[in-house]
Amino acid sequence: MANRKHIKFYFVALSFTAILLFMLDIILGSISISIKDIFNVFFSSEKVEPHISSIIFNFRLPRACVALLVGVALSVCGLQMQTVFRNPLADPYILGVSSGANLGVALFLLGSSIFSMILPTIISNFCIASAAFIGSALTLFLVLIVSIRIRDIMTVLIFGIMFSGAATAIVGLLQYMSSESALKTFVVWTLGNLGSTTFDEIKVMFILTLTGLTIVIFSIKKLNVLLLGDVYAQTLGVNLKMTRIIIFISTSLLTGQVVAFCGPIGFIGIAVPHIARMFFRIADHRILVPACILLGANIMLLCDIISQLPGYNIVIPINIVVAFIGIPVIIRIILSNKKFVN
């Protein structure tokens, strides 16, 4: 147990960097805001220029909060899925949650344009979020039915992939038939967006993330045993069906809300659990879950800072930044961790 002290040290250090990156995420952007202004806005009665406080409260602060929540939620889900499916390339979307959400949003955005329904002049973010959430909830329902009936986890995996394929096909058809403007709205949604979430929506995200994380924390012991595979987990006393249902529910809560409010943000969910394993060299979920929470928050905040291209006047979609950070990690996994793949 010599390295337990180091682990605590790393956890404290990562918490500090997360706070630092959170502040930087607020400070940096197309308009730089001084630390003094930020301090004044939050902690002192000194007057700050109204446009500065507006930028902080309406744009930067919600954005940073969302980045933090998204990073935490996706990383923890990725870890859970990699353990449950015993597959290093499993990600939070492996159950088809994002494809379901994709389909929901596509039906809403593109379907209404095809059938020339009266589109609200401004498609509210909340409508898209609802469509996504309904889509992912229905997918969860399907996955649960399948996982209750089928013992073999690989079959559940294949089902998830097939479902995603079917959803993608329907989305493709909708895209092909829909109007250009609706298509653009949809494509922009798939690129991910951390910036259009209101404080009320953040409250919802916060509650869902907290609920999901609580379930995950109570599944830690089961996740550890699941590392040995389903047979050993059962003979050690795990009720496999119940455990899978609980883990799938927490995954859907966590990823569902991310997809609903921010779009299908990729790679973080695969990459962060591997970074956590490489960093801490441990398989114990009592360490890996908090490690993923901290690393996920750090990395997502960093990606968000980069996506805003400090000093420039444009913002690149978050999924593009995430891909550039995530892909090298995934390639590294494939090249170096053959043992994990067996």
Next chain:
Amino acid sequence: MKQHSITIENLSLGYKNSTNTEHEIFPPFSLTACSSQFIALVGRNGIGKSTFLRTLTGLQNIFSGKICINGKPTETLSRKDYAELMSFVSTEAVRVLHLKVFDLVAMGRYTYTNLFGNLSINDEKIIVESLKMVGMNDFIWRNVSELSDGERQRAMIARALVQDTPIMILDEPTAFLDIPNKYEIILLLKNLAREKSKTIIFSTHDLNIALQLADKIWLMAKGKMYDGTPAQLIQTNAFDEMLENTMLKMENGEVKFK
């Protein structure tokens, strides 16, 4: 440890396929086992040894018949009840990145630890003792993925030991092992059965080991379950049933070419 027993009544082995038609692969048989017995399950590939062990551990539903442990039918047992009655070592090789031998063995304490799986001092003592018992005390902080097949098998047995169950079931514990390791592992298990009054049931293809070291042999051949001491089975020529239509025969308690 108090006395315990396994009673198998008219158990047949089989499976239901996707159209719900039933396929019996082995006709009904009855067996009993009790404390301190070291039992070898032998039979040719595909006869149903693994299915039998999976049924015994409740990983597979009973096809027909009844299994009682200490007089209680196994259908009424939850996974937790099973985990407290029997431990299981499968042929599946566990290779998990960064998993330490200690943490692997600690998983055997699953039913005894709290909600988060934190180990008590007593748990840690049991884990270290079990690792000593299987001769793995120098490997405590090694990664499981770096172990040889023999070392990994010992670690898996240690994990089953810390589960502290009256019954231990092992599916081909000596597969992939060299000859000295085979004998060492089987002797280790035999001593455990003796010293800790455990019932240990293991399947094996190694007839010589089964004949020399098992208290009892359960032999599956040609739709019949033969049950007896090695000497009894040799006397009744049960092995000839198993070796029929092969180039081998049983002579003076040894397997030979015809």
